[in-house]
Amino acid sequence: MIALPxxxxxxxxxxxxxxxxxxxxxxxxxxxxxxxxMKLGFILVALYMGPFGLLLYxxxxxxxxxxxxxxxxSPLWKQxxxxxxxxxxxxxxxxxxxxxxxxxxxxxxxxDLIVEYIAGFSFGLFIFQSLFMKKMMGGTxxxxxxxxxxxxxxxxxxxxxxxxxxxxxxxxGRDMRAMDPLExxxxxxxxxxxxxxxxxxxxxxVWMVKRKIKHGLMTARGGGHDQVGHxxxxxxxxxxxxxxxxxxxxxxxxxxxxxxxxxxxxxGVTSFLLISGMVLPGFSVNLSLSARDVDGSIMPPGMINTxxxxxxxxxDMAAVKPRQVTYAAAPDARGDKVLxxxxxxxxxxxxxxxxxxxxxILPHVAVEAYAYNRQVxxxxxxxxxxDHVRINFRNAxxxxxxxxxxxxxxxxxxxxxxxxxxxPVPPGGAYTYEFDVGQSGTYFxxxxxxxxxxxxxxxxxxxxxxxxxPANEVKADLDYAIQLQEWLKREWLTxxxxxxxxxxxxxxxINGKAYxxxxxxxxxxxxxxxxxxxxxxxxxxxxxxxxxxxFEVVAVDGVNLKDSARYHAxxxxxxxxxxxxxxxxxRKPGKWLVHCHIPHHTTNNNVEQRGxxxxxxxxxxx
Ligand SMILES: [Cu+2]
Numbered sequence: 001m002i003a004l005p006x007x008x009x010x011x012x013x014x015x016x017x018x019x020x021x022x023x024x025x026x027x028x029x030x031x032x033x034x035x036x037x038m039k040l041g042f043i044l045v046a047l048y049m050g051p052f053g054l055l056l057y058x059x060x061x062x063x064x065x066x067x068x069x070x071x072x073x074s075p076l077w078k079q080x081x082x083x084x085x086x087x088x089x090x091x092x093x094x095x096x097x098x099x100x101x102x103x104x105x106x107x108x109x110x111x112d113l114i115v116e117y118i119a120g121f122s123f124g125l126f127i128f129q130s131l132f133m134k135k136m137m138g139g140t141x142x143x144x145x146x147x148x149x150x151x152x153x154x155x156x157x158x159x160x161x162x163x164x165x166x167x168x169x170x171x172x173g174r175d176m177r178a179m180d181p182l183e184x185x186x187x188x189x190x191x192x193x194x195x196x197x198x199x200x201x202x203x204x205x206v207w208m209v210k211r212k213i214k215h216g217l218m219t220a221r222g223g224g225h226d227q228v229g230h231x232x233x234x235x236x237x238x239x240x241x242x243x244x245x246x247x248x249x250x251x252x253x254x255x256x257x258x259x260x261x262x263x264x265x266x267x268g269v270t271s272f273l274l275i276s277g278m279v280l281p282g283f284s285v286n287l288s289l290s291a292r293d294v295d296g297s298i299m300p301p302g303m304i305n306t307x308x309x310x311x312x313x314x315x316d317m318a319a320v321k322p323r324q325v326t327y328a329a330a331p332d333a334r335g336d337k338v339l340x341x342x343x344x345x346x347x348x349x350x351x352x353x354x355x356x357x358x359x360x361i362l363p364h365v366a367v368e369a370y371a372y373n374r375q376v377x378x379x380x381x382x383x384x385x386x387d388h389v390r391i392n393f394r395n396a397x398x399x400x401x402x403x404x405x406x407x408x409x410x411x412x413x414x415x416x417x418x419x420x421x422x423x424p425v426p427p428g429g430a431y432t433y434e435f436d437v438g439q440s441g442t443y444f445x446x447x448x449x450x451x452x453x454x455x456x457x458x459x460x461x462x463x464x465x466x467x468x469x470p471a472n473e474v475k476a477d478l479d480y481a482i483q484l485q486e487w488l489k490r491e492w493l494t495x496x497x498x499x500x501x502x503x504x505x506x507x508x509x510i511n512g513k514a515y516x517x518x519x520x521x522x523x524x525x526x527x528x529x530x531x532x533x534x535x536x537x538x539x540x541x542x543x544x545x546x547x548x549x550x551f552e553v554v555a556v557d558g559v560n561l562k563d564s565a566r567y568h569a570x571x572x573x574x575x576x577x578x579x580x581x582x583x584x585x586x587r588k589p590g591k592w593l594v595h596c597h598i599p600h601h602t603t604n605n606n607v608e609q610r611g612x613x614x615x616x617x618x619x620x621x622x
Pocket of ligand 1: 540541542543596597598601615
């Protein structure tokens, strides 16, 4: 799936890889004179290594002009390429098959690596070496297995020593779609792993070819019968051919001059490299996680990803998956729309549904948000003290959720905390919240299942309760609620903003919009406005300041202050969960700002637009 810019790069890579593979296949079977096993080897390597595989083919193996294959392929570096290709084609195929199967089975990464090694080794030894080469080498299958074991062991170790850390660090890195065989980046990581593995295996293969322990490139001509020169061969079954200049790594029957201590040392060193390549990445990424644990999470750039970071933490902090968006709101859509209740037998009934939408916080900046009733923030619920209300909640999110009625006195089972007072509402599930409203003032509702993620992504809305006795309402000419939010949107993706490394917000909204897309409130000189600040945000205490003179704080957390307790101020610290009702008088005409006094919170991705951004709006007094 396309979610990040480099997915387009990967697409173009795969187009090149397929084109390279097609060319190599066409050319090999169109007459390049070599054994079928090597034709297959180069085709597979072109598939894995794309244009680099093609480059190796034309530089080292493709017969330049008829009759020249033997001489052309004779240099040692080309023989080393042939030997490595043979190893990579067999081993990497086993590794990639194993990686795919273990990922789909949901096995942890460390088991994945071991299975990959065993599969790669087995595939290389039992199929690519012993079976495919049997025709050329003569002898029985099991003789070939025995003779191929040591060279295959050394080469496989060296290759996996390069491939394993490449896979581990990238698959368990920031973009864990790399664990999922259904994603492009999984195949991109495999390709890169094969290229690194080729590079680490190459020098060992050159040595083994030089010492005639392993095959290099071979020439086979005519009639589909693979014919191999057996230079230096002492007792092969096949006739020795006149193939001047031709070399191949030779079979084990070819009289290798490598000594046992040399082979032992190589086996030891490559084993050490292999173990290092398997183990060392485990010091920086969590290899105990499976593809299912990480669920294709893409982590925010800059977050700390350590070997002990649980999969659940990753899923909590991960970007919203763009493909899970079920609705795109119009760029100028507003949230906080008053939701009119149905009245059923005297009960005020509200229907609320949570889902994932695309929402513009600025005309040119859209976020993937969790939303109630397809708006950020959720619809405004307006009720009156003494009402009996019922909220039919439906969960259309891909994860469980609940709703909490912040500050309200309700029956405990209606309170919302997941796993504390109720089972979380599963995807596609529903829950009915029902209670008597015994209070009045400024309240709000929000998710109480992973609020760290869900509320940060937009699951909150205002719940404004009028007092039964209108005389208890603090009067003002205008009434305006200000709901605060923090967002993290980077590299096309939306992450839940969190007060931790890499997850800090870079956009800030009032009522779902960042300045200059926030409302401008028209007032006349002498009018009063009740500003209801609501700390619907998750992370910061926002010192909300109004220009043009002090306001009077008249209510805190939904409770009216007694006259004697009311006070004047021009800034009020609105922490997460808090509400302050303040009354401000328009004393002079002009554009008077309401804004957070942390200046970073009045920027959009650190940029000021029309004098600010984020948590800012204008009271336009005529
Ligand atoms: Cu602030």
